[in-house]
Amino acid sequence: MKERPVSRTAIPRQSARQRRHNFDEVALGYTAQMAVAEATRCLQCKKAKCIDGCPVGIDIPGFIKAITEENFAAAVNILKSDNVLPGICGRVCPQETQCEQLCILDKKGESVAIGRLERFVADWERMQNSPVFAVPGAAPSGKKVAVVGAGPAGLTAAADLARMGHGVTVFESLHTPGGVLKYGIPDFRLPSAIVDEEVNNVKNLGVDIELNTVIGKTETVDELLGRFDAVFLGTGAGLPLFMHIPGENLSGVYSANEFLTRVNLMHAYQFPTYHTPVKTGKRVAVIGGGNVAMDAARAALRLGADKVYVIYRRSEAEMPARREEVENAVEEGIEFVFLANPIRFLGDEKRNLTGVECIRMKLGEPDSSGRRRPVPQDGSQFQMELDVAIVALGTTPNPLISRSTPGLEVNRWGTLVCDETTGRTTRPGVWAGGDVVTGSATVISAMGAARKAARDIDDYLKGSAGPDQVWRENQAGNDRNH
Amino acid sequence: MLYKVLQVKKLTSGIYLFKLQAPQIARKARAGQFIILRIDQEGERIPLTIADWDVEEGSITIVFMAVGTTTCSLSRLKPGDAVADLAGPLGHPTEIERFGTVVCVAGGFAIAVIRPIIRSLKQAGNRIVTIVGVRNKDLMFWEKELRQDSDELIITTDDGSYQRKGLVTEPLKEILDSGEPISRVIAIGPTAMMKFTSLTTRPYAVKTIVSLNPIMVDGTGMCGCCRVSVGDETKFACVEGPEFDGHLVDWDEFMSRQTTYLDQEKYSYQCTAGEQQGHRS
Numbered sequence: 001m002k003e004r005p006v007s008r009t010a011i012p013r014q015s016a017r018q019r020r021h022n023f024d025e026v027a028l029g030y031t032a033q034m035a036v037a038e039a040t041r042c043l044q045c046k047k048a049k050c051i052d053g054c055p056v057g058i059d060i061p062g063f064i065k066a067i068t069e070e071n072f073a074a075a076v077n078i079l080k081s082d083n084v085l086p087g088i089c090g091r092v093c094p095q096e097t098q099c100e101q102l103c104i105l106d107k108k109g110e111s112v113a114i115g116r117l118e119r120f121v122a123d124w125e126r127m128q129n130s131p132v133f134a135v136p137g138a139a140p141s142g143k144k145v146a147v148v149g150a151g152p153a154g155l156t157a158a159a160d161l162a163r164m165g166h167g168v169t170v171f172e173s174l175h176t177p178g179g180v181l182k183y184g185i186p187d188f189r190l191p192s193a194i195v196d197e198e199v200n201n202v203k204n205l206g207v208d209i210e211l212n213t214v215i216g217k218t219e220t221v222d223e224l225l226g227r228f229d230a231v232f233l234g235t236g237a238g239l240p241l242f243m244h245i246p247g248e249n250l251s252g253v254y255s256a257n258e259f260l261t262r263v264n265l266m267h268a269y270q271f272p273t274y275h276t277p278v279k280t281g282k283r284v285a286v287i288g289g290g291n292v293a294m295d296a297a298r299a300a301l302r303l304g305a306d307k308v309y310v311i312y313r314r315s316e317a318e319m320p321a322r323r324e325e326v327e328n329a330v331e332e333g334i335e336f337v338f339l340a341n342p343i344r345f346l347g348d349e350k351r352n353l354t355g356v357e358c359i360r361m362k363l364g365e366p367d368s369s370g371r372r373r374p375v376p377q378d379g380s381q382f383q384m385e386l387d388v389a390i391v392a393l394g395t396t397p398n399p400l401i402s403r404s405t406p407g408l409e410v411n412r413w414g415t416l417v418c419d420e421t422t423g424r425t426t427r428p429g430v431w432a433g434g435d436v437v438t439g440s441a442t443v444i445s446a447m448g449a450a451r452k453a454a455r456d457i458d459d460y461l462k463g464s465a466g467p468d469q470v471w472r473e474n475q476a477g478n479d480r481n482h
Numbered sequence: 483m484l485y486k487v488l489q490v491k492k493l494t495s496g497i498y499l500f501k502l503q504a505p506q507i508a509r510k511a512r513a514g515q516f517i518i519l520r521i522d523q524e525g526e527r528i529p530l531t532i533a534d535w536d537v538e539e540g541s542i543t544i545v546f547m548a549v550g551t552t553t554c555s556l557s558r559l560k561p562g563d564a565v566a567d568l569a570g571p572l573g574h575p576t577e578i579e580r581f582g583t584v585v586c587v588a589g590g591f592a593i594a595v596i597r598p599i600i601r602s603l604k605q606a607g608n609r610i611v612t613i614v615g616v617r618n619k620d621l622m623f624w625e626k627e628l629r630q631d632s633d634e635l636i637i638t639t640d641d642g643s644y645q646r647k648g649l650v651t652e653p654l655k656e657i658l659d660s661g662e663p664i665s666r667v668i669a670i671g672p673t674a675m676m677k678f679t680s681l682t683t684r685p686y687a688v689k690t691i692v693s694l695n696p697i698m699v700d701g702t703g704m705c706g707c708c709r710v711s712v713g714d715e716t717k718f719a720c721v722e723g724p725e726f727d728g729h730l731v732d733w734d735e736f737m738s739r740q741t742t743y744l745d746q747e748k749y750s751y752q753c754t755a756g757e758q759q760g761h762r763s
Contacts, residue, residue, distance in 0.1 A: 173702050175520055175527070175567040183704075212569040214702055218506050238704040242716065249711055249735055251742040258705035266526070266699065272753045275526045275551050276699070277746035351738030398703050400721065 008113050009038040016331040023187045023269055023302055026328060027091075027116075032070070035120040039067035041105065042112045049102040050114060055448025056156075058082040060099055060114055067117060073132045075121045080133040083118075084159040084202060085152065085447065087126065087194045088181060090119025093444045094322050126197055131204070138165035143461040146171060146228040148215045148401070151179020153234030153434030153446040155202050160454035161232075162205040166461060169228070170207060173214040174265065179236055180435075181443070183265040184257070184292065186299050189325075192264075216400035221408070225429050230457045230467075233416065233425070234450055237395040237435035243287070247345030248391070252279055252353030256288070256296045256392035263299050278303065281387025285309040285356060287342055288392030289319035294326060296390045297334045308334050309384065313341040313361050313374040337384075339363070341376065345389060355385045397436045405430070415439050423453025424474060428467035431457055484564035488541055493623040496548050497591045498557050499533070505540030507532075507570045513598035514576030514693060514725055517542065518701040520567035521555050528552050529698045529720070531595040531670075532571060542570075545594030551750045572701050573724045577691070578602045582665035583609040585657060586632070587650050587679050589671030590616065593624055595693075596670050600631045608665075609633050613653050615675065619644035650675060651682045658686045666691060669728060673737055680728030692728035694719045696740060710736050 012028040013019075019026050030038065042064040050060045059078050066075035079086050095101075095115035103111035125132045143166045147158045150172035158168045176182055178195045203209060215221060215235075224231050240255035242248055259278065262268040266276035284300040286293045289312035301308045310329070312319060315338050319326060330336075339361045346355040360380035363372035396414040407427040409417040416425050416432045423431040431453040434446030460470055489501035507517060516531045534543035548557040556565070576599050584603050588596035593614050604610050612632035616622045617640045629635045636653045637645040646653065658664060664686075669679040670693040683690045696708040696719050703721035710719050711732035717723060 173569065174700065175569070183700075212567050213506070214569055214572065217570065217572055217702075218510060238702075240704070240706045242706070242709075244716070249709055249716060249732075249739065251738045255706040258699060258707045261699050261705050267524075271746065272750045274524045275750050275754075277743045277750065279742065351735050398721075400702060 004040050005037055006110070008041070008110050009034050009116075011113070011116050016333070019188065020301055020332050023299075025191050026188050029123055030116055030120040032072075032120075032124070035067055035117055036070060038113050039064045039117060042068070043104055045104055049104065050099040050112075053098040053100075053102040055098070055444050056083050056451055058099075058118075063121060064112065064114070064117055067121065072121060072124045076125045076132045077134065079118060079121050080125075083447070084156060085198045085443075086118050087122035087198055088152070088190060089444055089447070090115050090117075090122055091190050091194070092181075092185060092442075093118075094442055096323060098444070122194075122198075126194075131201070133201075137205075138163060140167070141165040141461060143167065143229045144169070144227070145230045145232060145457060145461075146224040147232045147234060148221075148224075149173075149179060149234040149236055149434075149436075150177035150199070150209055151234060151236050151434070151446070152181065152443040153236070153436075153450040154179070154232070155199065156447040156450035157232045157234060157433065157454045157457075158207045159202045159205055160451055161457060162202075162207050164454070164458045166458070168207045170209045171213040171215050171219070171224075172209060172211050175211055176265070177209050177211065183261040184295070186260065186264050186295050188298065188302070189295065214400065216404040221401060221405040221427075221430060229429075229461055231430045232423075232450070232453055232457065233401060233430060233432040233436055234434045234446070235398060235401055235436045236446075237415075237440045238398040239396045239414070240391070241393045241395060242391055243342065243393065245342060245344050247347055247353070250345050250347040250351050250353040252281070252347075252387060253345055253389045253391065254279075256286070256292045256390050257395065259296050259390045260292070260299065263303070269299075269303060279388050280304050282306045283309075283384075283386050284388045284390065285311055285337075285384060285386050286390045286392055287311045288394070289314065289321055290392065290394065291321045291325055292394075293390075293392035294321045294329050294334075296392050298329055298332060300388065300390065301332055301334065305388075309337050310334055311337045311340050311342060311356075311358060313339065314371065315339055315363060318363075318371045339374065340382075341374065342389075343381065346383065353386060353389055355383050356389055357381055357383045395435075395440045397439070413439055419474070421452065422456040422474075423449060424456065424471065428471040484566070485568040486564045487559050487561050488539075490559065490561055493545065493591075493594070494621050497545065497594075497621070497623065498548060499543060499545050499594065500556070500559070501541045501543050502565065502568060503540060504542045504568050504570075505537075507542050507568065508535040508537050508540050511535040511542060511571040512575035513578065513602045515571035515573050516701070516724060517544070517568055517570030518572065518698065519544070519552075519556075519565055521552055522566050525555075525566065526552050527567070527699055527701065529572070529695065529701055531592075531693065531695075531724075532598070533594040534598060545591055547591045550747055551754045554751070555754065569701065573720060574722075576602065576668070576693075576725060578606050580607040583611065583662060585611045585613065585654060585664055585667045587613045587615075587654060587667060587669040587671070587675070589614065589650060589675040590621070592671035592693075593622075593628065596668070597624065597627060597631070599668060599670070600628065603668075604631045611657060612636070613638070613650045615639075615650035615671070616644075617641065649678070651678050654679065654682055658683065658688065664688050667728075669693070673733070673740060676728060677731075677733040677737075680731065680733075684729050690728040691725050692731060694724050694726060694731070694736065696736065697742065710739075
């Protein structure tokens, strides 16, 4: 019997000094030995709480048990029957607020490192010469589904639907699949090659991906409904929010989406080999406190900035970013300016950014989000010199599709009105899931929503009723419930 | 999928016409819209206005000036070659209605992209006065084609080497002064030309539409690189434009944003030019 270590097995990482200068992955992953050691920490609870914390319901104790037995192929099969993107999720899921938070060992502050184990299993499979996961393919149903968007939601829905036997075509507006995994998350957190590999796994299930197809422009949802039996929208939340303060359009002010798209999707960090440029300032400020802000700040540092600041209007405790990413940023030398909010950007006569003026904030009463509301302090203005500013305040769904699709209702925030349990939109025959429904959230929650929608699409495709009838019945059911 | 080059034509010094295979885009294209093109795996995503399209052939036509890394590489392609990516048609089409008399102003290689706008406006029953400005005689092209759809065509050259010497704003001002009722002016071309066209028409309160060409990345509203101040609002040119009221555009800000990467663009161009040299030797 192997000895059960008390503390979590640390994951090897590039040193902060080294990684400040490269875009290589920060965390290097477990060796097999480390993975087995960590896996033996799992108590194999009969009623495993961790599974409840997983939006796609992975059999967590099951795959961990296979690791302890050093049967990594079995671990792959357990993991991948529920999650088609384990290499991605193992890296970017906020496990600390999901599965790991519910781990019985978490009470002692040392939950099993489920995410790191998931990553290990995915990476182990990738190192094998041939795919390990055996696909249990359903018989072809003869039905066709269009999936819009090749991000986490779209890929998950596509994979599930393909396994159910349906013919799936994914339409992607950009020149490469992956969505936010490609344009948003930098290589040092999620290497592009991992995304490519897992997208390929989805393609290997028989899924077609049509790139450069902007649904809403190149083809409308109405036209898709003419060619397909169902449509799933996983178009994400791609529209960046700005502050609407003076000077925001000065040259040198970016949305985080633009900055990260240039760096990640377009490889601006490899300019001029890749032709897309990005401004690499000496003094950079990122405005916001989420994961995207951390990604932008750390990317700016790696591009050669001397000083990178994160300006956040609340205090450290309220920051929505993952703890681990904040710690990484601090280690790398990112400086945090808490309780401050920009009120205008400053520029020279040529309209280039030269700085930002902020005002100090104080935390007041809790607001609707439950966090204490920041209140500006009169007369506390101060200025910072800057070459580049990156606004990372969040995103809302792109209206291209909702505006070009009659009957598709959106709410006040531009997100699609959608039934939570089935993913049905207000337009018969059209389902949705992920950020386009919730506003910007996590990769895994988008995948969870896509999985639910795929199940409902499957039920619908197996039935005999047309979309209009199904939607009417659904409506009647809803009315009765009220 | 690759997007094949079907036809290449050098229209004049540095200005090229390319017909590209893109049946899906051709089916949807309308005057005033643009595409995003990426030439290869290392390439930038650049916006180019659609100059023409042919649904039957499944092709779109673009006209561009070879000035930067992408456009110079593009100009070296031959029929049978292909570009890696093409997405569109993007942006709102030009508003086409029966307005009355419309003055269409174009400069440089934008002579090509104003043509479908003129054609659509003509079909809608407008009287069209077209003013085009080029630096010199050699840079003029498509005179016959423009004359075909215009009721009147005025050509200006900076150096007087062909027809009228001067800038497009001079005949424009004369038309506005003549008292003929002008319903709207549409300007497309170099930013300075669009700015001064807008400044010229402003005192006459004639609605002036300009087709902006900011730097873009995705072209679908995702990055905000193309944002422009129009009146009190910030607009994304890719999804809310590219055409805006020229009297409301903050031109100085727009020009500053257009030149954000001037140094890097020059450097990138030198690098690829060097590469080309290397290949030849």
